[in-house]
Amino acid sequence: MQSKATAAPRPPSALPKVQLQNYVVYIFFAVVLLFFSVTIGDKGFLSVMNLFNIARTTAMITVIAVAMTFVISAGELDLSVGSTAALAALTCGLVMQAGFGWPVAVLAALVAGLAVGCLNGFFVTLIGIPSFLVTLGMMQFIRGLDMRVTYTNPVSISNQSFNSLFGSGNLFGVPSLLIWSLVIAVLGHVVLKYTGFGREILATGGNRMAAEYSGVKTRRVKFAAFLLSGAAAALAGMLYSGMMQTARFNFGEGAELMAIAAVILGGTSLFGGRGTILGTFAGSLLIGTINNGLIIMGLDVSEQMMVSGGIIILAVAFGKKPTA
Amino acid sequence: MTRPTILEMTDIRKSFGNIAVLKRVAFSLRKGEVHALMGGNGAGKSTLMKILTGVYSRDGGSVLIDGQPVEVHDTAAAERAGVAMIFQEFSLVPTLTVAQNIFLKREPRFAGTPFINGAEMKRQARLILEELGVDIDPDAPVSGLSVGYMQIVEIAKALSKKARILVMDEPTSSLSEAETEALFELVNRLKASGISIVYISHRMAEILKLCDRVTVMRDGETVMTADCADLSVAQIVEAMLGAGNATSFEWKDRQVPATAKPVVQVRNLRLDKRIDDVSFDIKAGEIVGLAGLMGSGRTEIAETIFGRRRAVSGEVLFDGVPVANQADAIARGIALVPEDRRKFGLVLDHSVRDNIILPNLERFTRHLFVQDAVALQTVRDTIRDLAIKTDGPDKLSRLLSGGNQQKIVIGKWLARDPRLLILDEPTIGVDIGAKSEIVETVRAMADRGMAVLVISSELEELMAISDRILVLHGGRIAQDMNRRDVATEEELHHAIQGHSRPQAALGAA
DSSP states (O other): GGGGGOOOOGGGGTTTTTHHHHTTTHHHHHHHHHHHHHGGGGGGTTHHHHHHHHHHHHHHHHHHHHHHHHHHHHTTTOOOOOHHHHHHHHHHHHHTTTOOHHHHHHHHHHHHHHHHHHHHHHIIIOOOOOHHHHHHHHHHHHHHHHHHHHHOOEEEEHHHHIIIIIIOOEEETEEEEEEHHHHHHHHHHHHHOOOBHHHHHHHHHHHHHHHTTTTHHHHHHHHHHHHHHHHHHHHHHHHHHHHHTTEEEEEEEEHHHHHHHHHHHTTTTTSSSSOHHHHHHHHHHHHHHHHHHHHHTTTOOHHHHHHHHHHHHHHHHOOSSSSO | OOOOOEHHHHHEEEETEEEEEEEEEEEEEEOEEEEEOOOOOOHHHHHHHHHHHSSSSSEEEEEEEETTEEEOSSHHHHHHHTTEESSSSSSOOSSBBBHHHHHTTTOOOOOOSSBBBBHHHHHHHHHHHHHHHHHOOOSSBBGGHHHHHHHHHHHHHHTTTTTSEEEEEEETTOHHHHHHHHHHHHHHHHHHOOEEEEOOOHHHHHHHOOOEEEEEEEEEEEEEEEEEGGOOHHHHHHHOOOTTTOOOOOOOOOOOOTTTEEEEEEEEEEOOOOOEEEEEEEEETTTEEEEEEETTSSSHHHHHHTSSOOEEEEEETTTTEEOOSSSHHHHEEEEOOOSIIIIOOOTTSBBBHHHHHGGGGHEEEEEEEEOHHHHHHHHHHHHHHOOOOOOOOOOOOSSSHHHEEEEEHHHHHHOOOEEEEEEEEEEOOOOOOHHHHHHHHHHHHHHHOEEEEEEEHHHHHHHHHSEEEEEEEEEEEEEEEEEOOOOOOHHHHHHHHHSSSSSOOOOOO
16 A cells, blocks of 8 residues: 555645644633733732622623534524523523423423524425524514513512522632533534534535435434524523522523624634634633623723624634635 | 747746745747646646736746736736636626626726616627627626636636636536536637737646647646647656656556445336436446546436435435435445535535544444544544645645545545445546546555445546446446457447447557
8 A cells, every 4th residue: 555655735825833723712812811810910909709790790601502513513603592591581481470480480481592592493494494594683683582572671680599590699619600501511512523413514514415424313403503602692691690689671682692602713614514612612711801891901892892793803814714 | 830939938947935836937828829837736838827917926037028027016917917817716797687797896887977887788798709609698697607607707807807818727517528628729729819818727638639739737846848749648747747656547446346246236226317228237346437428427326326306217326225215325334425526515614524534423322422532543644545635634625636535535434344335436636646636546445345436527437447347428327348349439429329239449549
């Protein structure tokens, strides 16, 4: 065999620098962390309180982004997660207000999220409408529904078990929000990387027809991704409401875009087929850390938005593969 | 008669990193000549042509056009020098019209204004198309054209830029037979008008028919340049592989025991298009070739056996039991290597390993988790058994050559140990070395009792591999021939064209 081995021409892009680009999110994260430590380390940025704070404020984005990694890796997109989070929060709040216990409320919220995921999955996989359009419409529809159910009035949640479990509480001094996001990230990582379902997600997004011809039921796989996304959005909605001890129609506004940014920052391909949950987790923390640091630096909201938007573009630009 | 030389490339050198891809390559092209450039994958053909067309810049050597040294640093410079590449994967904008594509970025304007003169553009486009002797409406959107016509539009585009040297890379790989004939006619017309053509192809018969000279490259060097008239296929193959390496691409008479049971039985199959009434059996250990024109419904039959299509009437029995759907087909041991491996066969951005694992996922999954260590052993075995040339299991399949990609697709199914393997055009775009390796592999699997159905447009391949050849014509099996009784490719060719009885082939060497 070896006598025939030839020096295959390699395109220059196959050289080692690709390696570094896979880690761009971690490098950016380290740089940002270092930058803030030096500049505002003495203003409390490095305090445990503040670090927990970062984890707390990014938990919802993380939870949504983990499921979004599955959706994007399967070659689809879900824009409806933000409004779904609010829908789940309101469902949860209203069920508890009606006198049911928190487990029933949590179940109802999950059912609401799964129902939205089911609708998305139906329109995308069975009717064949591009997910961008389906979930764009769904985002609008569900947000309208959120506003309609309570006529935009907030629903306060007085159940302290719920609040402490889903948002305001601590376990051994660690905020429950941080625990939730860690659990979901680890779960997502294991499922995407080590299970047959994870492989099927990546194959479906990488080349749907080739996956089909290899025996993968790609519709079922995509449908499952939307269900996951709906359920994760519901959990995120409960985390919002647990943290705020209330449910509002405007929870999760813009969360879908933040989550997508976190996923793409983490190195997942926007076109499907390649995705990592670790990257997503780092991407989400990166966004949270930037926002947090900028606040401590004293930038106002308008400036924060400009800076964090710029950093997102930069990070994605650095992570771009040179191949066409 | 020797025509003047238009292009002279000498001493061309090129390295990527520390790998020398071209080592002092010489290549010359005469005016009005069709010159075949051949060589296995990785021989350096495309690198050489990319240097000529300005995609890569050379490390050393010289390029003379009409005796003048030219520097082709980029594609625009190559264009000015009169060199154009007709791409394998077409570079047309599907939503624009034929005329808009031909003149893209060079649209004729109303004098002194920035506004495009659409009527003039159409007139010029029509002129060029007429010159090419083809009837294409300049107003037709490109997306509606067949692949053959798209290629002609590409050529028209090149000619409108006053190209004198055309580089065609595997131009017939996705053309039907009729389109191929039309292309050959066009090539001859171009040649007569003084255009010089570099013709890259793996198809021997085509090259001997069409080309004036052949240059063969191997391992980054030119090993032979000769007139086609003096050459045989065997000589070209030997030059490509190196003396002694030429594994025989020839038929072996295999014995299938008469008592072998049919694995698959197709009974009066009728599909909604093309197939009216098709019946045949394949026995265990038997290799059956399915011949027929492009579009005769061969692929549709394959997909029906694989459970991807429903029959209008008739049935496919596997071990005597109908195939319910694709999942059922796969579970019971049917494997399909589809025609377009890049589209249907591989997840190109995934590694060799992941591609091989994919159809075997359920076998390697225990309690939801994929047993990567177990799978890796299978992957390594597959890479070894099929001699897939890769740096390792984790190399992206996109980076492998066509032949090695095809080996992955075949390998991923062989890892399931199927009982029926269907190969649809298994060696399109595969170099001769990998081609004979694939034939050997298939034969070895058949010897171990696997039933094989091979669909191919290359008669040479069908003649080399089949024990029995079915000829599909007019929606039916027109002939069921024992390979032993088919003496020449001509006989098979006649049968495919629809002659009821193979004519005695005269003058076949």
